[in-house]
Amino acid sequence: MELNGISDLEFATIRDFLFQKVGISLTASKKALVCSRLFKRVQALRFESYGAYFDLLKSGKNQAELQMAINLLTTNETYFFREAKHFEMLASIAEKADRSRIFRVWSAACSTGEEVYSIAMTLADMTRTGNAPKWEVRGSDISTRVLESARTGHYSFDRTEDIPADFLKRYCLRGTGPYEGTLLIDRTLREKTEFAQINLIEPLPKLVPFDVIFLRNVLIYFDNPVKLKVVSQLISNLTPEGVLFIGMAETLNGVIEGLVSVGPGAYRLDRRK
Numbered sequence: 186m187e188l189n190g191i192s193d194l195e196f197a198t199i200r201d202f203l204f205q206k207v208g209i210s211l212t213a214s215k216k217a218l219v220c221s222r223l224f225k226r227v228q229a230l231r232f233e234s235y236g237a238y239f240d241l242l243k244s245g246k247n248q249a250e251l252q253m254a255i256n257l258l259t260t261n262e263t264y265f266f267r268e269a270k271h272f273e274m275l276a277s278i279a280e281k282a283d284r285s286r287i288f289r290v291w292s293a294a295c296s297t298g299e300e301v302y303s304i305a306m307t308l309a310d311m312t313r314t315g316n317a318p319k320w321e322v323r324g325s326d327i328s329t330r331v332l333e334s335a336r337t338g339h340y341s342f343d344r345t346e347d348i349p350a351d352f353l354k355r356y357c358l359r360g361t362g363p364y365e366g367t368l369l370i371d372r373t374l375r376e377k378t379e380f381a382q383i384n385l386i387e388p389l390p391k392l393v394p395f396d397v398i399f400l401r402n403v404l405i406y407f408d409n410p411v412k413l414k415v416v417s418q419l420i421s422n423l424t425p426e427g428v429l430f431i432g433m434a435e436t437l438n439g440v441i442e443g444l445v446s447v448g449p450g451a452y453r454l455d456r457r458k
């Protein structure tokens with residue numbers, strides 16, 4: 186069956202729907218991308234048009250298909266030790282943290298988990314040298330596909346070139362036989378991490394406050410009112426001394442008050458407020 190592209194009206198429908206469900210703002214330039222990412226689903230379900238597929242998503246009658254579309258439409262690019270300066274800052278925050286309680290870190294748009302395990306390796310190495318409090322790391326994302334992959338801690342070797350050599354030796358297991366060319370994050374690290382699905386634009390579940398929240402490279406997909414909503418919710422889950430990291434190419438200038446910059450892409454609550 187021939188499938189025509191997406192009409193302007195169909196694109197407007199999916200754009201508004203995605204904005205309402207996920208908070209992502211799609212510009213008209215993303216029309217071809219939407220077409221290619223959803224093509225296989227529209228075909229698999231034997232719809233004659235994208236519009237008919239969007240009607241199914243909007244009807245609320247097929248939540249599994251809606252999740253599948255969200256999985257396909259979110260952009261999940263990530264890598265180990267991305268924006269490495271933040272991991273140096275994390276280490277210095279952890280070093281000064283109160284040793285009598287657990288140091289908690291949340292990667293709030295964690296994609297396939299590289300950010301979570303980069304945090305875990307940084308903290309585990311400090312524990313090894315007696316420089317860190319007890320710690321735990323949480324990862325969350327809206328996409329169930331990336332969360333499934335994150336939980337396994339299993340990566341293709343070519344995705345791991347940014348892991349420092351001594352961390353590779355200490356915290357990663359090289360696959361052999363059928364697992365040749367892959368790497369598994371050490372079990373002790375995997376056991377200190379937990380993953381859950383959280384949609385950042387919906388009210389958050391009740392959480393224990395975090396010392397550090399990573400919210401990196403996701404705000405770029407949101408407009409200012411959505412950014413404000415997401416960041417406000419997250420900072421209400423920070424400890425009073427807590428630090429929020431956003432992507433270094435992102436900014437909160439003109440978006441929210443009550444935060445002070447403490448480094449590139451790093452903010453703390455303004456204690457004077």
Ligand SMILES: C[S@@+](CC[C@H](N)C(=O)[O-])C[C@H]1O[C@@H](n2cnc3c(N)ncnc32)[C@H](O)[C@@H]1O
Nearest residue numbers: 207259261262263294296327384385401402403
């Ligand atoms: C580009 S990745 C960033 C991954 C990682 N933080 C990094 O900096 O490498 C953005 C992630 O945000 C997630 N995302 C987008 N909208 C979201 C929402 N409303 N709630 C939770 N996660 C969302 C996507 O699924 C995607 O995995």
